[in-house]
Amino acid sequence: MVFLRVRVDKDPFLRVILNRTLSSLLSLKLGQKARVTEIxxxxxIxxxxxxxxxxxxxIIQLSKVAPLGDPIAIEVDGALIMLRKSEAQGIQVEPI
Amino acid sequence: MDPVTPAAPSRTLRIALIGNPNTGKSTLFNNLTGLRQKTGNYPGVTVSRKAGIMKLPAGDAELIDLPGTYSLSAHSPDERVVIDVLNGRFKEIGKPDIILFVADAGNLRRNLFLASQVATLKIPMILILNQWDSVAKSGQQIDLNLLKGRMGIPVIPTIGTKDQGTADVKQAILDLLDEPKYLPEIQWPDSMNTAMEHLKVSLPCVGDELLSESETHRLLFDTHSAEVQRLKVSAEEAKREVVKAREFLRKDGMNPLVAEAMLHYRHIDGLIGGVVLKDPDLAPGTTESIDKLLLHRGWGLAAFVGMMYVVFQAVYSWAGPVMDLIEGGKVWVQDMIGPALAGTPMLQSLVLDGVIEGVGAFLIFLPQILILFAFISLLEDSGYMARAAFIMDKLFSWCGLNGKSFVPLLSSYACAIPGIMATRTIEDPKSRLATVFVAPFMSCSARLPVYILCIGAFIEPVYGPWWAGFTLFMMHFVGLAVAVPTAWFVTRFILKTKSQPFVMELPKYRAPRMRDVGYRMWQAGLEFVQKAGTIIFFITIIIWASLYFPRSDSQEPVIRSEFIAEKVADGIGTEDAIVTLLEDPDSELNQEYHLLLGSTQINQSFMGRIGKAVQPIFEPAGFDWRISVSVLASYPAREVIISTLGIIYSLGGDVDEEDGSLRAALKNSKWQEGERAETPIYTVPVVIGLMVFFALCSQCGATTSIIIKEAGLRWAIASFVYMTALAWLGAVISYQVGTRFF
Structure with missing residues (x-):
């Protein structure tokens, strides 16, 4: 992973992509809370x-993943909202 | 009723019920209208329309229950229904006078987003805080007086499932009639006003009617707004002007696609700031504990399978005894009426085989419909339906359906009629239409007799029980194997409107109210009988006529003398003895003769003639004229093939699929002429082809009627043609490939 980071850091384009994947809602662990930075x-959608x-x-929490791996459910303001992974991609977060 | 006055009569008050999904809107609707409801579709779109009559001291008011939605944004005509109704775009519905906005009190902020959008319509509004009991349960407090002051409109807490607050809502409507009140509108920044002004000037609307402010918002904010179709200009020109208008927002530092949500939520936060107090250290609620089990990877899946098994069993088996009762009742009525009409054979046949049979033909579906809708109501009202969709979505999303297609398709394995009616639970019209289209491919219970007859007569005796079981399994699988690519194709290439995102709330669990379950069953049953029932009835009458006419009575003397001569030749007795026997209604000879007459009649009826005429079409599938006639006669209802074969083979219409004599007759049936003369008609490839034909074909008048009702005539025709063509192709392939191997 460190090796990958070093190489990616040298390529500004790849860095943007990596940053984006790392900060997507989908990178959260089950039960983890995060603050939405941007949609x-x-x-x-x-x-x-x-x-x-x-x-x-x-503030959102990744609270459920469907038994077959997709969709996911996030908790927002006390409500549980389900969305497909493809639809969750645009949600950028910062874990807290 | 008021006496008629010379002045123009004041029209009925129109009230629209609007809110997010899962706010208990339907329960409130039931409380306000009782059984005075009617349902259907909105003109031109596949969106369920529900309206009812509400009794008020000032007279009756019409209550329109709009589809639950999170936003007014509309990317297709289907999604546009809500904003169209609110703007009075449906001429026969008219613009509402009052809006009842139903919010889930436990989730005020999110619910008010839609309310804030609706406020731009400038229609007097009442805010209903439903599920008021959930506020305390979720560790919240709402300062009602503060909220009322900020909103400036009547704010009514209700608990729909306990019928609490219904009277307050009615009173608030009366108060609002005296003095209209409006929700405070959002204050748009200047750049927004400039952008709106630009759109109003540059984009004229069809019919010189201006787009309302709310409709112009949709044009400005939605990525592919469905309002474009209302404009006089081309889509390209509209897009250019929208881009120009959005530039005003960009210059002001706003992303036009994010701006609407941002501004509305800022407005809402201003309105409800300090109104809602939350207890931060609340213990996990019941919903969370139940979800730990029901959405668990292992247990959740097991519970789902268990629940669906019960639903399927209920529709498939529990309905059986009631259906037998209806069938028995039908026979009883026929037996009662029959003798009275014996003097007029044609009238007797019309009443017994046409009218009573026709009524029975649709009543027979009622038990399954009622049972399925009871379960659907329980699943939806308890909050589990959304979870079932959550669990199943992955299996369906790739072919364009969604998790909510599961229950309708599963029920279709019992019967496509309740299955197709159940597609109304699918909010996305695209997925709903695709589900309606593929549901008839699921192997319903009416196909079973054909499979049992064919497998029992031709597969099991030769290849043994293992292959018999395997064939039966494959027959249930064929339809599914065709349905999946069909759904994929339909959603990808036929239905080109944008899919609605499958983003929805998993609501809190609630105890369903039996009254709502009862309403749902009543509504589904009533609607089926009123709309589909009449179509099914007329199809049955037409089929009766095509089997009854023209009569073979004129040929009877010839048939009779030939029959007698044949029996004499067989050495059964002298001519006189046989004539005596024929006149005794209880003799075997008499019965045999009448079966022969029945067979002759079907041969030369319109149906028989058409069947013989179309036999060449079925030639590539190896069907003879008898199979062709039976297949044709089975179009109104596929299970009819058994009795038709029985009549054709002079065994009578009462045979069933387990009947030994019918199986023997099929086995002994041989080609009479041509190069195949004296070889059996029913070879394994023909039998497989026949079963594949029945697995794929649209042989159910009731299904076609319900598709007309749910999706429109065009879809019904498409379904009929597509299924019939596929069935023919499947039978031909089975026969042609099969004959190479057997």
Missing amino acids: RAESH DQRILSLGIGANV
Whole structure:
């Protein structure tokens, strides 16, 4: 992993991609809490996520993963909201 | 009723019920309207429409129950239904006078997002805080007086499942009629006003009606707004102007796609700041404990399988005794009425085999529909349905369906009628249509008699029970194997509207209320009988006529003398003895003669003639004219093939699939002419082809009727043609490939 980091750091383009994957909601462990840093609103799906109150600075928790691995459920403001992994990708977080 | 006055009569008050999914909206709707409800679809889209009559001291009001939604944003005509109703775009519904906004009191902030969007419509509003009991349970406190002051509209706490607060809602409606009150609207920044002004000026609407403010918001904020279809200009031009308008927001430092949510939530936070108090150290609630089990990797899956097994068993087996009762009742009525009409054979046949048979043909589905809807109501109201979708979604998402397709498809293995009706639980219209389209491929219980007849007569005696079991299993699998790629194809290439994201709440568990379960069953049953029942009835009458006409009575003397001559030749007795026997209604000879008459009638009826005429089409599948006629006669209901074969082979219509004489007749059936003369008709490839045909074909008038009702005539025709073509292809492939090996 360290080796990978060093090499990636030299490539600004790859660094952006790696940072993005590392900070995505999907990188959280089950039960882990995080603060939303950004929703990359690019599609109507991201728009839906925003309308559910999942926006910048909101605290979320990855609380369930379906038995077959997808979708996932996150806890926001006391409510459990399910979304597919493909739909969760745009949610950028910072673990707390 | 008020007496008619010369002045224009004041029209009925229209009230719209709107809110997020899982807020207990339907329960409130039941409380406010009772049984005075009607359901259907919105014109032109596959979205369920529900309305009811609410009794108020000032007269009756119409209550429109809008589909549950989290936002007004609309990327397809289906999603646009809510905003269309609110703007009075459906001429026959009209713009609502009052909005009842139902919020889940336990989750006020998120629920108010939609309310804040709706406020831009400037319709008087009442805020209902439903599931009020969940506030304390989730360790929250709501300062009601503070909230009322900030909202400026009536705020009513209710507990729908206990019928608490219903009277308060009605009173608030009356108060609002005297003095309209509106939710405080969001204060948009200047850049927003400039952007809106730009759109209003540059994009004229079709029919010179202006887009309302809320509709213009959709144009501005949604990535692919469905409002574009209302504009006079092309989609490209609209897009250019929208991009220009969004530039105003960008210059102001806002991302246009994030701006709407950000601004509305800022507005809401201002309105409810200090209203909701939360206890930070609350112990995990009941929902969380139940979910530990029901969403567990191992136990959760086991519980799911167990529950679905019960649902399937209920629809498949428990309905049996009631269906037998309906069947028995039908026969009893036929026996009672039959003798009275004996003097007029045609009327007798019309009443017995047409009318009573037709009524029985749709009543027979009622037990399964009622049982399934009882379970659906229990699953939805308890909050488990969303979890079932959560567990199953992975299996369905890749072919364009979603986790909510599971229950409808599973039920379709018992019967496609309740299964297709159950697709109404799927919110995404695209997934719903695809599920409706593939549901009839699931091997329903009516296909079983055909499989048992064919396997019992031709597979089991030759290849043994193992292959018999394997064949039966494969027959149940064929439909599924075709359905999956069909769903994939339909959602990818036919239904081109954007999929709705499968983002939804897993609601808190609640005890379902039996009254709501009862309403749901009543509604489903009533609707089926009213809408699909009439179509099924008429199909049965048409089929009756095509089997009854033209009559073979004129040929009867010829048939009779030939029959007598044949019996004399067989050495059964003298001509006189046989004539005497024929006149004795209880003699075997008399019965044999009447079976022969039945067989002759079906041969020369319209149905028989058409069957013989289409036999060349079935030639590549190795079907003779008898199979062709039976297949054709089975289009209204596939299980009819057994009795049709019975009549054709002069065994009578009462044979069943276990009947030894029918199996023997099929085995002994041989080609009469051509190069195959004297070889058996029913070879293994023909039998497999016949079963594949039945597995894939759309042979159910009731299913076609329910597709017309749920998805429209075009989809019903598409389904019929597609399934029939596939069935033919499947039978031909089975026969052509099979004859190379057997």
